[in-house]
Amino acid sequence: MSEQEVFDKIAGLIEDHFQVPAAKVTKELNFKTDLDADSIDSVEFVLELEDTFGAEIPDEDAENIQTVGDAVQYVLDHQNK
Amino acid sequence: MKIAIDAMGGDHAPEVVIQGVEQARDELQDVDFLLYGDENKIRPLLKNDSHVTIIHTTEKVNSDDEPVRAIRSKKQASMVLAAQAVKSGEADAMISLGSTGALLAAGLFIVGRIKGIDRPGLMPTLPTTDGAGFVMLDVGANAENRASQLVQYAIMGDFYARDLRGLKNPKVGLLNNGTEANKGNELHQETYKLLSALDGINFVGNVESDSILKHTADVVVTDGFTGNAVLKTIEGSARTILGLVKHAIMDNGVKAKLGGLLLKDGIQSVASTFDVSSYGGAVLLGLKAPVVKAHGGADAKAVYYTVKQVKQMVETGTVQKVVDYFQAHPATKA
Numbered sequence: 001m002s003e004q005e006v007f008d009k010i011a012g013l014i015e016d017h018f019q020v021p022a023a024k025v026t027k028e029l030n031f032k033t034d035l036d037a038d039s040i041d042s043v044e045f046v047l048e049l050e051d052t053f054g055a056e057i058p059d060e061d062a063e064n065i066q067t068v069g070d071a072v073q074y075v076l077d078h079q080n081k
Numbered sequence: 082m083k084i085a086i087d088a089m090g091g092d093h094a095p096e097v098v099i100q101g102v103e104q105a106r107d108e109l110q111d112v113d114f115l116l117y118g119d120e121n122k123i124r125p126l127l128k129n130d131s132h133v134t135i136i137h138t139t140e141k142v143n144s145d146d147e148p149v150r151a152i153r154s155k156k157q158a159s160m161v162l163a164a165q166a167v168k169s170g171e172a173d174a175m176i177s178l179g180s181t182g183a184l185l186a187a188g189l190f191i192v193g194r195i196k197g198i199d200r201p202g203l204m205p206t207l208p209t210t211d212g213a214g215f216v217m218l219d220v221g222a223n224a225e226n227r228a229s230q231l232v233q234y235a236i237m238g239d240f241y242a243r244d245l246r247g248l249k250n251p252k253v254g255l256l257n258n259g260t261e262a263n264k265g266n267e268l269h270q271e272t273y274k275l276l277s278a279l280d281g282i283n284f285v286g287n288v289e290s291d292s293i294l295k296h297t298a299d300v301v302v303t304d305g306f307t308g309n310a311v312l313k314t315i316e317g318s319a320r321t322i323l324g325l326v327k328h329a330i331m332d333n334g335v336k337a338k339l340g341g342l343l344l345k346d347g348i349q350s351v352a353s354t355f356d357v358s359s360y361g362g363a364v365l366l367g368l369k370a371p372v373v374k375a376h377g378g379a380d381a382k383a384v385y386y387t388v389k390q391v392k393q394m395v396e397t398g399t400v401q402k403v404v405d406y407f408q409a410h411p412a413t414k415a
Contacts, residue, residue, distance in 0.1 A: 040200065041188060043178055043186075043189075044188055044189070044190060044194075047190055059150065059153065
């Protein structure tokens with residue numbers, strides 16, 4: 001999956017979960033400070049990432065996913081593992 | 082209808098769970114039970130396996146496990162498997178007597194929220210002096226809530242009170258530190274305004290914690306932190322007062338014991354008014370299917386009533402009504 005495809009899928013998840021139009025999602029968007037995500041939002045989003053990309057994200061790694069760009073990079077780094 | 086049961090959760094599991102399930106099974110012929118837990122412990126307790134399927138697993142969530150970590154790491158735990166069965170559609174609802182935190186996590190992260198519900202709320206049914214009872218939410222699923230979430234609780238509580246408590250026009254009250262409209266902090270004042278403007282809800286205004294047991298409302302709406310404190314105050318006060326009465330009777334000689342004997346019927350009548358086991362368990366309201374937490378120390382009778390409660394929720398389609406409502410009223414979202 002290309003970087004753009006991963007980004008588009010994640011933007012779709014964010015639109016669905018945080019009610020932010022996918023077109024307005026940028027890589028710099030921070031889950032906590034920009035999307036007002038609390039701990040429940042964060043876990044739900046990580047689980048949605050897991051379901052969407054078929055990968056398991058350990059808690060230690062999940063804590064490092066702060067921005068949309070972090071999520072995209074994580075998926076790209078792990079998509080063939 | 083299929084109900085997934087976490088057979089290993091609770092202080093007296095799986096014994097009381099099996100007893101309660103069998104009592105319900107013998108009465109309700111149209112319910113199939115999926116029992117998740119250690120077959121070696123469950124099988125010897127079963128009188129027969131009619132309408133019962135055991136899904137064997139030895140893993141379980143412990144009360145001291147960190148909830149989210151347990152749900153994510155113990156994938157074969159009885160509670161997790163039961164929640165997965167609900168998620169996949171294999172079961173219509175689930176019941177657990179296990180860790181409340183873990184069940185909240187399983188409900189939220191496995192079963193999932195209804196679209197439009199920001200934060201599910203935990204809702205027990207509590208007794209009132211007139212014997213009718215009332216529901217209160219949230220009693221601790223969340224540490225803090227927004228006004229829009231309290232409005233969602235009012236709507237869900239109203240549906241539940243109509244479907245499960247048989248009320249045509251349930252009285253919805255906002256728990257506050259006074260009955261006047263301007264009482265409380267910003268959260269309460271904003272919630273008051275939103276509830277006053279909400280169509281279809283019989284909002285009776287603010288209610289105080291010293292009056293809710295007198296049935297000032299059928300649905301009491303509050304944030305999770307306050308609701309939890311109020312619930313524990315009620316439980317703790319009741320236990321303390323009962324303990325004091327018992328000591329006053331037993332520790333003060335023959336005259337006191339004789340007085341106690343004369344009062345026995347009256348005391349038993351009070352006890353039966355406040356016996357909450359027939360109300361079933363606390364519902365985690367706002368999820369895509371009924372997820373109900375029975376008390377960890379519940380007996381078989383409470384499990385039996387919790388099964389009946391869940392069956393009624395499935396039959397009346399309470400969850401679907403909430404889904405439909407929030408689809409039709411997206412403006413009530415946060």
